[in-house]
Each structure stands twice: as C-alpha cells, then as structure tokens.
C-alpha cells in the first residue's frame with residue numbers, strides 16, 4: 225500500500241481529502257508513518273480556514289488544556305510545576321556516529337531515534353492528533369520555510385496559530401518542491417490538571433539530518449512549539465550551509481529625526497530584554513525573538529520568523545510596559561500561561577497592582593506562603609510565566625515590515641546580556657569584525673529562569689544563541705565573518721548591557737533608559753552624532769545622552785550617572801578576554817581572526833591602563 229492509501233484508512237473522509245489535496249508523497253509518507261506509530265484515536269487536519277482554527281481553540285478548552293478567563297478571548301494554560309522552562313539536559317542533537325560538538329548536547333542519531341521512537345510508540349492512544357501547517361518567515365518570500373506540526377496538544381497547536389503564519393495553502397502551492405520541516409510532539413500522559421506527568425521521560429530530540437524535531441512528555445512552549453526554538457536549530461544549520469543568518473534576535477524600527485526609519489536587530493539570551501526592548505511604545509515592533517537576515521543586492525535584509533509574541537509576563541507593569549499592558553487588558557486573543565488566576569482574572573509577579581492572596585497558579589491551588597516540596601515559597605506566578613498574542617494587536621507594530629517579502633534593511637545589530645560588572649550600557653564596534661568578535665562571539669550572560677537549573681551564573685553565550693546552536697561554533701562564526709563580504713554596506717554593530725550593578729547590588733540604570741540608547745544608536749548608524757573612542761569601541765558623549773534623555777523621556781541625566789555607567793572597567797574587561805580566549809582556544813576550528821581581534825583589544829586596554837589606570841572615566845577619554 226502506498227502512503228496515500230494508508231492515510232485513507234487512518235483518517236476519516238473529510239480529513240483525508242485535506243491531505244490528498246497536497247501533492248507531496250514525502251509528506252504523505254511522513255504522516256502515514258507517524259500516525260500509525262502514535263496511534264491517536266482521532267486525527268484532525270488544519271487547513272488555513274477560520275473554521276479549523278476555531279476547532280483547535282475549542283479543543284484546547286474541551287480537553288481542559290486551557291480555561292476561559294473573564295475577558296473574552298483570554299484563556300489560561302498551566303504546565304506541570306516542574307515543566308516551566310526549557311529542559312537543556314534532555315534536549316539533544318541527533319548526530320551520526322554521536323560525534324561531539326563543543327558545548328552541544330549530542331547523541332548518536334540511530335540511538336536517539338530508537339529511544340524517542342520507543343517513547344512515542346502508541347503515546348497518543350485515546351487522544352486526538354492535530355496536523356497543522358505553518359510557514360516560517362513571511363509567506364511566498366525568500367525567507368519562507370514550510371513546516372508541518374503533529375501534536376496531541378491543542379494548546380501547542382493553538383499557540384502556533386497565534387505565533388505563525390498559516391501554511392496549508394503554501395504546502396498546496398509548493399507541492400513536491402516543498403523543503404519542509406517536521407515536528408512531532410506529544411504531551412504524553414496528563415495528570416488531573418492536564419499537565420504532562422512523565423517528566424522523567426521528557427525528551428526533545430533534534431534530527432538535523434531529517435530536519436525533524438521530536439518532543440515528548442512536556443508542554444512548556446520552549447520545549448514544544450515546533451516552529452519556535454525547535455525549528456531554530458534547523459534554520460541555523462541551513463543558514464550556515466547557505467550563507468545567511470538565522471538569529472536569536474528581535475527586529476524593530478527605531479524612529480530617527482524627520483521621519484527616518486532605521487531597523488535594528490538585537491540578540492540577547494532568553495529573559496535578557498528582547499521582548500521589552502522591541503516593545504518600547506514610541507518605536508515600532510517587527511519581531512521579538514527570531515530573525516532571518518539574508519544578503520540581497522549587497523544589503524542585509526531582515527525578517528521576523530514569527531508573527532506573534534510568546535513573552536515573559538513577570539514585571540509587565542503599566543509604567544514600564546504601557547503597550548504590553550494595554551494589549552494584555554484588551555479583549556484580543558491571548559493565552560496566559562502559569563499565572564495566578566482568581567475570579568477569572570490573571571495576575572503576575574511585579575505587575576505593579578495588588579495581587580490576591582490565593583487562587584490557582586502553576587502549583588495548583590495557591591495561597592500566599594505556600595511552599596513547594598523543596599520548601600521554597602511559591603510566588604503568585606512563575607518567573608517564566610508567559611503571554612501568547614499576535615503582533616497584529618500591538619498598536620505600535622510595523623505591519624508593512626512584518627509582511628515585506630524582501631524584509632527590511634538592517635541598519636544596526638545589537639548584542640547584549642546580563643552582565644553586572646563589565647560592559648557599559650551601550651557602545652559601537654569599530655567595524656563588523658570587531659563587533660562580531662568582541663560583542664557577539666564574546667557574549668556572556670547570567671543564567672535565568674528561562675531554563676531549568678541555577679540562576680545568576682555567568683555563562684558563555686555567543687550571539688545569545690548557544691542554547692540553540694546546532695553546528696560547530698567555529699563554522700557558525702566563520703559564516704558570520706564571511707557575511708560581511710556579501711554586503712556593500714554592513715550593518716553597524718553595537719553592544720548593550722541593561723544589567724550593570726554597583727557594589728551594593730543596585731541597578732545602575734532604569735528599565736526605560738534603553739530607549740535613549742536606542743535613539744543614540746540610530747543617530748550613529750547615520751553618522752549624525754560624534755562619539756568617544758575607547759579601547760573597546762565608541763561610547764556616547766554625555767551631552768548627547770543628556771539631550772536625548774530630555775527629548776525622549778523628559779528626564780534629566782546626571783554627569784554622575786553617566787560617569788558610573790560608562791567608566792571603562794579595565795580589569796574586568798581584561799579578565800573577560802582571558803576567559804573568552806581560553807574557551808575558544810580549547811574548542812579548536814575557530815577562525816584565526818577571532819584571536820587577532822581579541823589580542824588587539826587586549827593591547828588597547830593595556831595601553832589605556834598604563835596611561836589612565838584601571839577605571840577610566842569617559843570624561844578623561846573625551847579630552848584626547
């Protein structure tokens with residue numbers, strides 16, 4: 225029997241017709257094989273129709289994976305108490321021969337496939353399987369990558385309808401020529417709260433060769449939403465092979481003088497400010513998490529891979545995040561996850577308004593002071609609690625840029641992380657190579673609650689991408705360095721640090737101050753403002769930041785704040801170079817240029833130290 229004939233047996237007539245309409249034997253084979261293997265008791269195929277989308281929304285409620293909230297179109301979903309973040313330990317790349325890759329968790333492909341197949345055999349008995357079609361990137365564009373998702377979680381399918389462009393028609397149009405990604409997910413057995421139960425058997429296995437990702441016994445979006453962080457491993461591999469960039473970056477428009485529009489991408493590790501930066505009210509959001517950057521006629525052009533936001537809700541308050549706050553309080557379609565709910569209303573940590581003393585949250589019935597099994601007090605919502613919403617609902621979305629088939633010209637690329645003591649809040653690289661090496665490849669950031677495990681540990685995280693890396697880091701960096709050669713005009717490279725602290729542990733800046741630094745970077749892209757040359761790149765002049773602070777925030781900016789933030793911290797910077805150099809030396813297969821650029825930076829720092837000492841005030845450097 226060929227695959228279509230098998231599918232005709234497995235699906236009821238209406239569903240079968242939907243599959244038959246796509247002329248792609250490879251797809252048919254994949255579906256037949258997995259439907260036979262997973263043994264769902266029912267299969268639903270989603271086309272691009274409104275009706276099918278409604279079906280999925282309804283099923284999320286019907287199966288109890290989501291519950292309605294008071295505001296129309298709002299629902300809440302819970303993940304298991306121990307399934308609240310990405311599981312790095314159980315996320316593995318399947319590589320032939322089990323070849324190890326530096327910093328990456330690999331397993332022999334055959335062994336991994338065998339293990340995951342065993343875990344998934346018959347896992348959907350008694351459940352409904354949703355077959356969904358989406359695309360990465362804008363439709364029918366140079367960026368488009370079609371993908372098919374199999375999942376027994378209506379919540380996962382629902383999330384994908386919010387986050388991705390529909391792809392059924394695209395599959396029909398492409399027929400046999402579709403080079404598509406495949407995702408197979410099962411939440412596994414569920415407990416009475418409809419959360420994944422067998423967390424000991426939680427696995428996320430990425431088959432790079434087959435461009436397929438398997439995920440089982442988990443529900444948390446970072447582990448399950450195929451087109452998000454799972455597809456990201458596959459797109460990095462394709463990008464490095466084909467000479468473009470697939471990055472962990474927001475994409476936003478910063479509005480310059482006289483209506484000038486300048487687009488920036490920004491790579492920060494999870495929980496380090498991508499979403500909150502992209503949502504600054506007076507600028508325009510295009511994307512908040514994943515970007516494709518492709519060289520076109522000598523210009524780097526960027527597009528958002530997604531069309532929605534799976535954002536962190538903790539700390540969202542009306543003052544700092546007026547746009548998100550407004551969206552979260554309007555009756556547009558939103559899934560809240562792992563928040564506190566009382567009387568049909570969602571609440572989260574640090575929301576700036578009063579939070580009830582009891583309700584339901586990620587731990588089940590909750591009351592203030594409740595402790596978990598490890599005797600930790602459970603806060604109202606999980607730190608990594610999230611909201612899922614489409615970008616079309618944001619008043620400041622740049623819709624034209626979001627749907628542009630050729631993307632938008634990238635004027636600047638920003639790298640940043642959680643760094644309490646080394647980097648200044650903003651600086652510009654001398655050139656592409658300097659930026660890629662000392663800002664991108666040298667990025668370190670403290671670990672956060674976005675992954676399971678200890679928080680606040682400084683960790684090597686080049687380009688904020690290490691968790692998702694799927695190729696040898698040396699090959700990845702070579703692709704980056706060579707990318708410049710494909711461009712007539714390379715984007716300017718910047719580094720930011722929103723997380724500097726003083727000795728007492730207090731932040732050296734306010735959350736909203738990044739709005740000023742963005743405006744400064746916009747001016748720098750066009751050469752509209754001078755800067756101070758330092759051993760580590762160009763930093764802003766006090767006068768410019770003070771003026772911008774007045775204009776943008778209507779706030780005074782003191783010389784004292786400036787000096788504290790922008791002091792060049794030579795010992796910390798030198799120690800960082802040591803750490804980074806050592807890591808790369810041990811890895812091997814690293815482009816020699818990286819070591820040259822790091823050595824030059826060290827030389828500049830040593831020279832500056834001789835002249836000015838360990839901690840160099842920006843005012844001293846300005847005088848030269």
Ligand SMILES: Nc1nc2c(ncn2[C@@H]2O[C@H](COP(=O)(O)OP(=O)(O)O)[C@@H](O)[C@H]2O)c(=O)[nH]1
Nearest residue numbers: 493494495496497498499500536538539722735
């Ligand atoms: N101290 C401080 N915290 C920030 C700043 N920007 C964002 N955050 C916090 O960092 C966390 C993660 O931010 P988010 O933008 O969602 O990160 P993403 O995962 O990279 O998209 C949230 O709890 C924010 O409140 C900042 O400028 N200063």
Ligand SMILES: C=C(OP(=O)(O)O)C(=O)O
Nearest residue numbers: 310446493494495513674
């Ligand atoms: C979905 C995630 O993305 P981020 O925290 O970068 O928004 C994640 O890290 O699980």
Ligand SMILES: [Mn+2]
Nearest residue numbers: 498499535536
């Ligand atoms: Mn985010």
